[in-house]
Amino acid sequence: MFVLSEIQDLVRIPPHTFNTPIxxxxxxxxxxxxxxxxxxxxxxxxSVWDLLDINDGMLKPGDGASFVDVKFRCIVWKPFMGEILTGWVKECTAEGIKPVELAWVWKADEENELYIESNEKIRFRIEEEIFANIKPKSSVEASGIEEPKNKTPPYAIVASCQAEGMGCVSWWD
Amino acid sequence: MKILNERDQFLSNYEVFEHLKGLKSKYDWTFTPEDEEALKKKYENSKHKRYKRFTNCGLDLEVITRDMTEYFSRLSSSMITSKEGFKELMIYLNTFDLMKIEKLQIVNSLPRSMAHLYVLVEECDQRLDEEACEGILQKIGELFPSEEEEEEEEEGEEQQGDDEQEIAEEQGEEGQLEEQADATTEQ
Structure with missing residues (x-):
């Protein structure tokens, strides 16, 4: 779900953009x-939604740019706990449910087996969100020479399909 | 940076989609061959042949616009095509005793089956009677007729596309093998 967030920030306006409207x-x-x-x-x-307030620009000695204090609103994607979202399965891994043939299997009853396969439309409920700090660990990483191997995403979401109406959309239609 | 207000207002998928479409047409970005065709047509009759797609706002905005528009166009909420339809659905939903967030979720995901609606609305069976539920589903079907058949066709096409790619890749590999074979015979 999307929300509008109000943020205040000091923006550096480089000199070559002085000819365009502020x-x-x-x-x-x-x-x-x-x-x-x-x-x-x-x-x-x-993205930015609208600008609310633009203050006068300030100068810093030794820099040709102007610094402007701006209040603006931006579109932020932030699902809340318990929200129902729809997406497509990108990858199935061993974490969570038993993987068979690279697909998740849900044993609805003894006879029917329902598979969750890759690239299938799926409905899920948000359970938890995790913000990770991904500051570079060394100067080599910081300068972009070496990419760290197992990057944790800065924002991860844990969701579940363990309720009625959840799971693959095709099951319920 | 200072965050003044984390949650000023809620936005529906439709509003965000419209905003991104506005950005896309403002900067003349094209993400698919069809977009490219449309853009060419748009500039056919104008004197300015130059596209405005090179902007100062950085690559990240273009990346997220591409990803979001692709995601939205695959979602069911892309079926809302006009403000009038959107308004009518909201006015209809306002006649029920629903939370703001529940209405938002209904507008975002446009439930077509009872199971889906029951998931979106908490304790649906106690708060809404069956008639109300069916009324909502009917209204959605009326305002935004589903295009399930078309979707199925599209899926078929996508699969075909994948097959063609695979074939092309295989051919490419064979070509390489042949080249190698030629090289060995020359030696």
Whole structure:
């Protein structure tokens, strides 16, 4: 589910954008900084919705850019506990339910076996959300020379299909 | 950075989808061959042949716009095509005693079966009688007729596409093998 969050931030407007209208330049800078990023304990920012307040620009000695204090609202994707979402199965792993032929099996009764396969439309309920800190561990990583191997996602969601009406959409239609 | 208000307002999928579509057309981004065709047509009669797609707002916005529009267009909420339909459904839902969040979820996922509706509304069987439930389902079916048949066809096409890819890959591998064989004979 999407919410609008109100954020205040100091934006650096580089000198080469001084000729464009200020709200265009601010929008671009905000998108550069926030779009497709996860804010810890808030959610995934999609894009800027609108600008609420633009203060006068400030200067810093030794820098040609102006710094503008902005209040804006942005679209944030943050599901709440117990929300029902629909998605597509990307991958099935051994964690959780017993995997058979790379598919999850739900034994509804002795005769019927229902499979959850990859790329199938699935409905689930949000149980838990996990924000991980993914600061680079060494200077090599920070400069982008070496990519860490097992990256934990900055924002993970644990969901369950253990209720009536959940699971593959095709089961219930 | 300071977060002033975490949850100022809720947005429905439809509103976010419209916002992203606005961004997409503003910057002339194309994500599929069909988009490309449409864009060419749009600029056929205008004097400015230059696309505006190179912007200052960074790649991340384009990436998330692409991913979200793809996700939304596969979801059932993409069936809402006009503001009028959206409004009518909301007005109809307001006649029931439902929480704001439940109405939002109904609008987002447009339930077509009783099982789906029961999942979205907590303690549905006690709060709503069967007539009300059926009324909601009927209203949804009326306003946004489902396109299940078309979806099935699309799925079939997708599978075909996959097959073709596989075949192409196999051919590619064979080609390599042949080249290797040629190389060995020359030696």
């Amino acid at each position: 709200h265009h330049a601010i929008n671009d800078e905000l998108h550069k900084k926030y779009a497709n990023k996860v804010i810890s304990n808030l959610g995934l920012v999609v």
